[in-house]
Every structure is written in C-alpha cells, then in structure tokens.
Amino acid sequence: MKPEEAAAHIAAVEEHGYTIVENAIEPDLIDRLNDTLLRLEREMNIVPARNSFEGHHTVRIYNLLALDPVFRRIPVHASVLPVVEGVLDDGCLVSSLSSISIDPGETAQPIHADDQVMPAAKPHIPFVCNSMWALTDFTEENGATRIIPGTHKRDSSPEYGKHYDSIPAEMKKGSVLIWHGSLWHGGGANKSKARRVGIAMNYCAGFIRQQENQQLGIPLNIVREFEPRLRELCGFGTYRNLIGHIDKKTPAQRLLDDTRSFRSIWDS
Ligand SMILES: O=C(O)CCC(=O)C(=O)O
Ligand SMILES: [Fe+2]
Structure with a gap:
C-alpha cells in the first residue's frame, strides 16, 4: 500500500x-x-x-x-x-x-x-x-x-x-x-x-492488555517459527522499550533466543 x-x-x-x-x-x-x-x-x-x-x-x-x-x-x-x-x-x-x-x-x-x-x-x-x-x-x-x-x-x-x-x-x-x-x-x-x-x-x-492472551495461548515452539515482526505483534517485544519487559530484556530475548540488541528506556 x-x-x-x-x-x-x-x-x-x-x-x-x-x-x-x-x-x-x-x-x-x-x-x-x-x-x-x-x-x-x-x-x-x-x-x-x-x-x-x-x-x-x-x-x-x-x-x-x-x-x-x-x-x-x-x-x-x-x-x-x-x-x-x-x-x-x-x-x-x-x-x-x-x-x-x-x-x-x-x-x-x-x-x-x-x-x-x-x-x-x-x-x-x-x-x-x-x-x-x-x-x-x-x-x-x-x-x-x-x-x-x-x-x-x-x-x-x-x-x-x-x-x-x-x-x-x-x-x-x-x-x-x-x-x-x-x-x-x-x-x-x-x-x-x-x-x-x-x-x-x-x-x-501496545500499552493495554490483548483480548486473547497471545503469549500463553500460542505454544512457544510455534512462536519460534514466526518472523520477527509477527513475534512483536504478538507481544514478544516491548512497548517503547518499557512495557512488557522481563528483567530489562524483551520476551523474545528471554524466551525465543532473539539476539538483537535492546536498550531499556531507562538506559537510553
Ligand atoms: O461478524 C461481524 O460482522 C462483527 C462481529 C463483531 O463485531 C464482534 O464479534 O465483535
Ligand atoms: Fe465487534
């Protein structure tokens, strides 16, 4: 488009x-x-x-x-x-x-x-x-x-x-x-x-709760097959480098072996 x-x-x-x-x-x-x-x-x-x-x-x-x-x-x-x-x-x-x-x-x-x-x-x-x-x-x-x-x-x-x-x-x-x-x-x-x-x-x-829980509802072995943008859309990234983090890492880094660099909002 x-x-x-x-x-x-x-x-x-x-x-x-x-x-x-x-x-x-x-x-x-x-x-x-x-x-x-x-x-x-x-x-x-x-x-x-x-x-x-x-x-x-x-x-x-x-x-x-x-x-x-x-x-x-x-x-x-x-x-x-x-x-x-x-x-x-x-x-x-x-x-x-x-x-x-x-x-x-x-x-x-x-x-x-x-x-x-x-x-x-x-x-x-x-x-x-x-x-x-x-x-x-x-x-x-x-x-x-x-x-x-x-x-x-x-x-x-x-x-x-x-x-x-x-x-x-x-x-x-x-x-x-x-x-x-x-x-x-x-x-x-x-x-x-x-x-x-x-x-x-x-x-x-990105700052409110999803109606269907994507992180718990889709098995992680399936999410691992998703392209990076789809992972983000499902909540495996963070909103504004803050909301949704796990110990200052994205869920994709913690759970899906995403190696892309990430800086929390506080470190930026
Ligand atoms: O099926 C439709 O056209 C609309 C359904 C809808 O708005 C809903 O379920 O929230
Ligand atoms: Fe509706």
Whole structure:
C-alpha cells in the first residue's frame, strides 16, 4: 500500500470511524483461508457458542495463530497493517485473531463498541483498531457488519440490546473493513441461503492488555517459527522499550533466543 493511500484510510478512520480497503487479500490466500477454516471446524468439531453476542448460528474459531501457519500472513499483511499502525502506532499488538462465519438464519448481533469493557471516559484515543476480512462477499442480506458512522466520537458506548439505526458495510470478497474500537457496530442478520465468512483481525495499543492472551495461548515452539515482526505483534517485544519487559530484556530475548540488541528506556 502506498503511503498516501494509507494516509487516506487513516484519515477516514479518524473522521468516520471506519474505512474499507478493497482488493486487499490475494485470491490464493482467500482460498487457503476458507479451506483451512472449514477443515478446522470439522476436525475440532466447532459449533456455535449460543449466546446473544457470539450468536446462535455463528461459528467462531479463536486463537487462529496457534492452529495453522496460513494465518501468519494476516497480522502482518501489507494492505492492512500500515493503516492500523497509523491509527494506533507501530507498537500495536494482535489483540485477537478469530473467524466469524455467520450461517443463514442468524439474527443481528447487538450493537456494541469493541472497547466498551475498558473503563476510560469517551471519546478517547483509539485503544483498539479492528478489521474484518471478507472471505465471501459481504451483503446486507448475508449479514455484512453493521456500522454507525461517527459514533467513535460519542461520549458513551451503546446500550446492549437496544435498537439503533445502522448501515451495512457491504464489500466484495477480498476486501477488509477497518474500524476504530469505539465505533458502534455489530454483525448483521443472515437472511440469505449461504454462509458469510469473515476473519476478525483485531489489534490493540501496545500499552493495554490483548483480548486473547497471545503469549500463553500460542505454544512457544510455534512462536519460534514466526518472523520477527509477527513475534512483536504478538507481544514478544516491548512497548517503547518499557512495557512488557522481563528483567530489562524483551520476551523474545528471554524466551525465543532473539539476539538483537535492546536498550531499556531507562538506559537510553
Ligand atoms: O461478524 C461481524 O460482522 C462483527 C462481529 C463483531 O463485531 C464482534 O464479534 O465483535
Ligand atoms: Fe465487534
């Protein structure tokens, strides 16, 4: 992605709370992701969680980085990460990586903000920047994510379960929706005859806690295979050479044999 293109997306997230990157995902990657998700669902016998938030006809697979190497291409993807780094900063982290497959018959998810459990006065700088990767077309009929533009600037989060007027973030397979963690939104109802498949690639600022615990949730022998940037994004670096250190070394130095030099903020 060209810097001016990234800048336009970053400005859109700041102003409207969201943006869509079209043709972001390579067709071969879309196919591999779809195939892998179906295989995991089958092999791991994954079924809907059956609650109002995760849905009654929605299959969600969590902790994807622990499950197959193909998912490693997502957090570092050049069509999305520069935008997220502009919204948060380059110390951002993978907060969670999961799939959300909405099956026919699913009703709309309650409108929410992904950062609403965080007890900070709103509006605030983005602590969270999330993305939805369209592995099928996203249409109003099949449950495209519903959004309420501009709501990231409000002074509160929505009331859970209340109706709000929203618009569907329709996009073609291969596109990615990126939003500010305070934006009011929710998964749509699927009134079509086919599944809507998305991957929720969620990031957070480097100074807050990740939603899925990447350091404990991904076996270290798998993290050792990650490229350096992916290790950092999973929390094996530090934020501003301070937050997350272990005895003044990075987790990657202590646990993964990273030999790159590191100076703590205090020594600099
Ligand atoms: O599936 C979607 O379109 C959105 C899901 C969502 O917002 C969430 O689970 O936090
Ligand atoms: Fe959400």
